[in-house]
Amino acid sequence: MSIKYTAEHEWINTADAAAAVVGITQHAQDALGDVVFVDLPEVGRTYAKGEVAGVVESVKAAADIYMPVDGEVVEVNEALRDEPSLANTDPLATGWFFKVKLADASQTDALMDATGYDALLKSL
Template sequence: MTIKYTPDHEWLQLEDNGNAVVGITVHAQDALGDVVFVDLPEVGKTYAKGDVAGVVESVKAAADVYMPLDGTVTEVNEELRADPSLANSAPEGKGWFFKITVADRAQFDALMDGPDYTTFSASA
């Protein structure tokens, strides 16, 4: 499974069915601090790339979660809604935020790979 990263510090993992899992990166979680609340998008809602799809709140700040690609939300992480600390302990695992259909694979392919994101986040 391929993982890509956005300049807004979200990660996407492409699944075999063509959908993508979306969450915040370790870098984003480190910048936010302890996450205490998440507002997840509505299942079935279609978003354009760059739309605000959710909010994550920490003890330090609140930040928007942006839709990384054009697509429709197919699932949200109800476990994360019940226990926002999963975004702290496993931001790139069990702390995922939502799943989307990928409307345009070229948008996914244009995102940063791991080494590019590491370089990018080091200067962010």
């Protein structure tokens, strides 16, 4: 897998060249607690890197989901709308949020790999 991480605790998997998959990290879901609602981005809309693309709400707090790269949302995880707890039980697989067609794949180079993300978490 080609997973990269943002400082805002999103992950992006670019293994599928057609559409990268985006979700929140294990750390993010641990900090949020039980997820009770997700507001997913609009399919077909183009977002800029760093733009708010959705919201996740838990029993503790609400948090914005930021677009990790420039791109167009091509699919959202409808199962997550019906069962938001998937973000807690399986955040790196069935709990994904949306898929994005990358405008510039080189933007992922600026994101952290697992080692870099682990170092970030240790510094918090």
